[in-house]
Amino acid sequence: MLEYVAGHVNYWLIIVVMMVGLYTLISRTNLMKKLAGLAMFQTAVILFYVSLGKVKDGTVPIVDDAYEIYSNPLPQVLMLTAIVVGVATTALGFALVIRIKESYDSIEEDEINKLDQDA
Numbered sequence: 001m002l003e004y005v006a007g008h009v010n011y012w013l014i015i016v017v018m019m020v021g022l023y024t025l026i027s028r029t030n031l032m033k034k035l036a037g038l039a040m041f042q043t044a045v046i047l048f049y050v051s052l053g054k055v056k057d058g059t060v061p062i063v064d065d066a067y068e069i070y071s072n073p074l075p076q077v078l079m080l081t082a083i084v085v086g087v088a089t090t091a092l093g094f095a096l097v098i099r100i101k102e103s104y105d106s107i108e109e110d111e112i113n114k115l116d117q118d119a
Helices: 002-007 009-027 031-052 074-104 109-118
Strands: none
Touching: 002 009, 009 031, 031 074, 074 109
16 A cells, blocks of 8 residues: 555645635635635646656657557646646736726725626
């Protein structure tokens, strides 16, 4: 049992990072902290997919040899696209937080909801 856990330590660390990001996203009312939690969660998902794409003793699929074990490059390519989309989404989130700060003079979710209900 211990060998199994030690052999998959990267997955356990990814789960920890994912849960910290999810907890931060759910439990905080500060919009900047929510974006930080979302970025942590997204990073954990990307690391998870890259870890799944690793093949033990796999080589680059360029050499033309029928007896080699090849690593599949598709997960890495998809996660590279996910990183670009994630950066764009995070930048949009920061822009929206700036606009909210200008409009409501606060980035705390509770204060923004109170101001909306009072108006």
